[in-house]
Amino acid sequence: MSTPYQPDIVEKAAQDYWADSRCFEVSEDPSKEKFYCLTMFPYPSGKLHMGHVRVFTISDVFARYQRMQGKHVLQPMGWDAFGMPAENAAIQRGVPPAQWTYNNIDDMRDQLRRLGYAYDWTREVTTCRPEYYRWEQWLFTRMFKKGLVYRKNSIVNWDPVDQTVLANEQVIDGRGWRSDALVERREIPQWFMKITAYADELLDELDRMPGWPDSVKTMQRNWIGRSEGVELSFDVAGEDEPLSVYTTRPDTLMGVTYMAVAAEHPLAKKVAANSAEIAAFVEECKKTDAAEATLETMEKKGMPLGVSAIHPLTGEDVPLWVANFVLMSYGTGAVMAVPGHDVRDWEFARKHGVPIKQVIAPADGTAIDIEEGAFVDKGVLVNSGKYDGLDFDAAFNAIADYFEQTGRGRRTINYRLRDWGVSRQRYWGAPIPIIYCDTCDAVPVPEDQLPVVLPENVEFTGVGSPLRDMPEFYEVECPKCGKEARRETDTFDTFVESSWYFARYACPDNPDLMLDERARYWTPVDQYTGGIEHAILHLLYSRFFQRIMRDEGLTDVSEPFTNLLTQGMVLKDGSKMSKAKGNTVDPQELIEKYGADTVRLFMMFAAPPEQALEWSDEGVQGSFRFLKRFWNAVIDHAAAGPAPAVDAAKLDEGQQGLRRKTHQTIAKISDDFGRRSSFNTAVAAAMELLNAVNRFDDETEAARAVKHEALESVVLMLSPIVPHISHALWQELGHDTPLLDQAWPQVDASALELDLIQMVVQVNGKLRARISVPSDADKSAVEELAMADENVQRFIDGHQVRKTIVVPGRLVNIVV
RNA sequence: GCCGGGAUGGCGGAACUGGUAGACGCGCCGGAUUCAAAAUCCGGUUUCCGAGAGGAAGUGGGGGUUCGAUUCCCCCUCCCGGCACCA
Numbered sequence: 001m002s003t004p005y006q007p008d009i010v011e012k013a014a015q016d017y018w019a020d021s022r023c024f025e026v027s028e029d030p031s032k033e034k035f036y037c038l039t040m041f042p043y044p045s046g047k048l049h050m051g052h053v054r055v056f057t058i059s060d061v062f063a064r065y066q067r068m069q070g071k072h073v074l075q076p077m078g079w080d081a082f083g084m085p086a087e088n089a090a091i092q093r094g095v096p097p098a099q100w101t102y103n104n105i106d107d108m109r110d111q112l113r114r115l116g117y118a119y120d121w122t123r124e125v126t127t128c129r130p131e132y133y134r135w136e137q138w139l140f141t142r143m144f145k146k147g148l149v150y151r152k153n154s155i156v157n158w159d160p161v162d163q164t165v166l167a168n169e170q171v172i173d174g175r176g177w178r179s180d181a182l183v184e185r186r187e188i189p190q191w192f193m194k195i196t197a198y199a200d201e202l203l204d205e206l207d208r209m210p211g212w213p214d215s216v217k218t219m220q221r222n223w224i225g226r227s228e229g230v231e232l233s234f235d236v237a238g239e240d241e242p243l244s245v246y247t248t249r250p251d252t253l254m255g256v257t258y259m260a261v262a263a264e265h266p267l268a269k270k271v272a273a274n275s276a277e278i279a280a281f282v283e284e285c286k287k288t289d290a291a292e293a294t295l296e297t298m299e300k301k302g303m304p305l306g307v308s309a310i311h312p313l314t315g316e317d318v319p320l321w322v323a324n325f326v327l328m329s330y331g332t333g334a335v336m337a338v339p340g341h342d343v344r345d346w347e348f349a350r351k352h353g354v355p356i357k358q359v360i361a362p363a364d365g366t367a368i369d370i371e372e373g374a375f376v377d378k379g380v381l382v383n384s385g386k387y388d389g390l391d392f393d394a395a396f397n398a399i400a401d402y403f404e405q406t407g408r409g410r411r412t413i414n415y416r417l418r419d420w421g422v423s424r425q426r427y428w429g430a431p432i433p434i435i436y437c438d439t440c441d442a443v444p445v446p447e448d449q450l451p452v453v454l455p456e457n458v459e460f461t462g463v464g465s466p467l468r469d470m471p472e473f474y475e476v477e478c479p480k481c482g483k484e485a486r487r488e489t490d491t492f493d494t495f496v497e498s499s500w501y502f503a504r505y506a507c508p509d510n511p512d513l514m515l516d517e518r519a520r521y522w523t524p525v526d527q528y529t530g531g532i533e534h535a536i537l538h539l540l541y542s543r544f545f546q547r548i549m550r551d552e553g554l555t556d557v558s559e560p561f562t563n564l565l566t567q568g569m570v571l572k573d574g575s576k577m578s579k580a581k582g583n584t585v586d587p588q589e590l591i592e593k594y595g596a597d598t599v600r601l602f603m604m605f606a607a608p609p610e611q612a613l614e615w616s617d618e619g620v621q622g623s624f625r626f627l628k629r630f631w632n633a634v635i636d637h638a639a640a641g642p643a644p645a646v647d648a649a650k651l652d653e654g655q656q657g658l659r660r661k662t663h664q665t666i667a668k669i670s671d672d673f674g675r676r677s678s679f680n681t682a683v684a685a686a687m688e689l690l691n692a693v694n695r696f697d698d699e700t701e702a703a704r705a706v707k708h709e710a711l712e713s714v715v716l717m718l719s720p721i722v723p724h725i726s727h728a729l730w731q732e733l734g735h736d737t738p739l740l741d742q743a744w745p746q747v748d749a750s751a752l753e754l755d756l757i758q759m760v761v762q763v764n765g766k767l768r769a770r771i772s773v774p775s776d777a778d779k780s781a782v783e784e785l786a787m788a789d790e791n792v793q794r795f796i797d798g799h800q801v802r803k804t805i806v807v808p809g810r811l812v813n814i815v816v
Numbered sequence: 817g818c819c820g821g822g823a824u825g826g827c828g829g830a831a832c833u834g835g836u837a838g839a840c841g842c843g844c845c846g847g848a849u850u851c852a853a854a855a856u857c858c859g860g861u862u863u864c865c866g867a868g869a870g871g872a873a874g875u876g877g878g879g880g881u882u883c884g885a886u887u888c889c890c891c892c893u894c895c896c897g898g899c900a901c902c903a
Contacts, residue, residue: 571896681832
């Protein structure tokens, strides 16, 4: 009787071995080819969830696979430790955010260890530690000196009852989540980083990033949203200041029948001062949250301001409106409206009885009815006076030239991308290193006074930031003039921490430099794995920060992540597993019941890594069963004593068959791991090979040699996914050296050779027969064999064969 | 609303470059083993017609290109992610 598979014993032994021999601690070795394998680090929410297990397992598979390819692999782990949940927990349980966070980190680290990931724990980074965030404070002060940060007013969600700023997530159906009060938009001064200064570089480099998925690159391109247009100014009757608008369609200029400004636009504010009606409307516009999705989906509302602009070409009056869908944050906060050729303008014009004018006609001469709907395609100008008959490009240039010559406008490149607002009116974040002085204005904290340490031992009530109630924190001397001054109490957006942590893993212990020589060895990250939900913000901010660090002379690297895998979400009941939704599954129970290898195997087998995975408790059992079969197959084989080496020349047909299957599987799994990142099919292939071994009923010495080779291959190739059981089985197969650094198996091409191959025969594209043909048969020989088949004859009988298509090694299609 | 992705048996999925639709697993059905159960092992399992050989239909819906479409093109539906203060 063989030893049954006992995951708890097997896994503890493997983990103890890895820990005792410090296998995963790496230092810089220029003689070796490095491979930096990284996972998006977790927020320490309290417990691991299945989404964590999925992403960490994918990354661990990469790391272990690359190690077997002979690479010098770094895989670190850390904690994205600042954020709102710690504040919420503090309110609910009365525990300071710092204490809650550190406890969670300790719990989650233990859970991670139990999953057997190949982490170098000596490099652990925790972003809420001053020794970490001091460097982003330092970088911010450097950016300040270069003019890459600035302060301006910006809109936030304001809860008028709790008197506090709300995150978009805290606004539910336009109301504050705790107070239930209607949320308002409010303008407050905030700090911004000039990511738009890097817009072109961030955009252009996407064309040279073959290691990123096209979907992510497309999303980033669209997010940056570079457009070429014209900025034009319209004179406003009775105003000194002209009204400036940006448009990508100057060709439609003659079709402008009204203009609209944002509620926050100075012109709207000015009119509101003398009109109770407009003032009420402007106020109403503010009673909404600040999320773009809300603005884009809400009912389009507007009111005429009773003021007219003057059309720069015709001199006609163009009525001005104030509208709730115009964004102050995009372009100039004002738009020219062309209802004939813009869907939103058309709907608005229809609703408010504004005239609709056709000025573009389809280039192919098709008639259109502008009263039925907007015509938005580019075409030929009509009803446009001297511009009639011009196409888009000609009209664009003619009109742009005219405005440039008359000094009333200019060609402009506009970006949808906005500068990054990094101020948060919250406590649990890295303090923004700025001091406000009445004489010297905003002064960055000098380098020798960094870090600005966040006090951790605080009373946290949830109403406002406790920093505002701590004179010992904010009462300071101006670093410039020495007078009484006030420290900034806002903290950084937590995306700031996650925009550079990947580089700090190279040198987390350096107290004197943000990055040192070790970062030059390890960066960029070779394989980055994380959720698709980070496709834009985190990944774009990181690309931006990498360039800031480069331009500060800290690194030569421009792109932080060479290869990116965006793993799909783990869904439960059709939506993203998240603590907020309360639909999480606890991996701990499963690990205790089946072991880490079963959980790892299931996560990798259940779906392709890039696709969403709908969680189901079924199937984990199946993975466990497979591991038991795997265990028994190897143990039973090994129990019969050592197997001889394969002598390929002395195998019978059945033995050759199994050996062929082994090498086909090696080829398949190598491709799945190395090129496709298709781990679910790799597991399926390994299962097939093991099934073939179990069905193989031959205990001769030659057969045992072939079986041994097959089992060793399965152990090696599954080891990145199920490292513990593989570690044990490798020893059972008679090896003294650890599996971890064993080379990946190689395909023996001679084992793949085959005398006869199977082909299918179609008649008119429908499968009619399967035939065996010699592997060296030429096209006509294959055709002849296909035609000879009885069933094929039935279907071509009485018809003329018009064409025969032969796809070598696959099929024959006879067209009649 | 805008941007990106997805939809294939009862279920998760496979089919990689336009070439055998349903690999592998789950579930289910039948059998073996067992005093019995669990576990394990063997066989079957897209639907419909047929005793069988075989045939027909079939990849969210509608159209198109092609000798051949899950794969390419057009239109539509539904689901998921993101939309700048959730991380």
